[in-house]
Amino acid sequence: MERLKRMAESYAWVEGIASRTIIEFKKTHEMLEEVFENYFQEYDISDSKFNLLVILYNSSEKGLMLSEIGDRMLVTKANITGLIDRLEKQGLVKRIRDDTDRRKIQAVITKKGISFTEEVMRKYKEWSGDIMNILNDDEKSRLINIMSKLQKGLVQMEAERRIPHVTA
């Protein structure tokens, strides 16, 4: 939490309401991350690993192909290999080779993984509630509205950026 005072310092060269909004956004996000990290710490699980677990938790009993997981998480397959390695080491997930197509590997959540995921999901909701009690309902919905507008604008900016400059 101390880090935030320093962050403000290192962005002292930023002036104007636009840049300040962005910096405040970064600070707030960093604080939220830190608080959640503290909560998550005792479970020895990262955001990514938790995400992957939830995906498998919501999948069928056969689990999911590694590349399917990568597609859903929008993350490279190399990354999935590593995440699954670590989750497997924790006994939360197992690999099962597909017999009809031996290139494929299904990742399946274990019993231990299921109860673990349920526990963390429960906690996550609890923590979110605690944290967001800081704001009243009006502030929360106002915040959501402004962020939605920002998101839409960003998507549009990106879309425009991607349009190649036609010159002829």
Next chain:
Amino acid sequence: MERLKRMAESYAWVEGIASRTIIEFKKTHEMLEEVFENYFQEYDISDSKFNLLVILYNSSEKGLMLSEIGDRMLVTKANITGLIDRLEKQGLVKRIRDDTDRRKIQAVITKKGISFTEEVMRKYKEWSGDIMNILNDDEKSRLINIMSKLQKGLVQMEAERRIPHVTA
């Protein structure tokens, strides 16, 4: 940007306004990061390296001790070693050994580093302006206010968490 639709999916298990606020926050942050990343890309510089450069840019001509940089960025010294390594390879920074205390090493920004930093700072302000044009001034200040309240609350939560439970 596509990633965001997926993010919403993987957090489908999250319900209630509190959790939703947090997810929207994460999404918005991720979008901002992505847009800035696209901008930064052509400069071959990460957030961390840029931060470090700005710190040296604002320091005296003698530069700063590596440990001082670590203190300011609230980052481990091992990390600083690596960042300086990479910045040095790019010719933006150089190491100078202190003669009176041979344990110390000063990091000094080079001429190339200075003009580079000025260029990127200028761009950063420009980009921030472009992006935050999405919101009007009223929305920007409202957003800042709500985030400030959230930040204060988070700091307080952390402070309370740190107080050991006295039992006697």
Next chain:
DNA sequence: TTTAAATAATTAATGCATAAACAATTAACA
């Protein structure tokens, strides 16, 4: 049917973060 191309996962190299162990140097003090 043999060869070429596509697909699935892993490995290797790199960036950025951490903690822990280490070497070198300086400071403290008995």
Next chain:
DNA sequence: TGTTAATTGTTTATGCATTAATTATTTAAA
């Protein structure tokens, strides 16, 4: 003075992300 402490920075091992190269297998084509 000589031994112990503290400090400064690097190295090593690990986690999590990327891209590019590699292996194994299946599919398509010639």
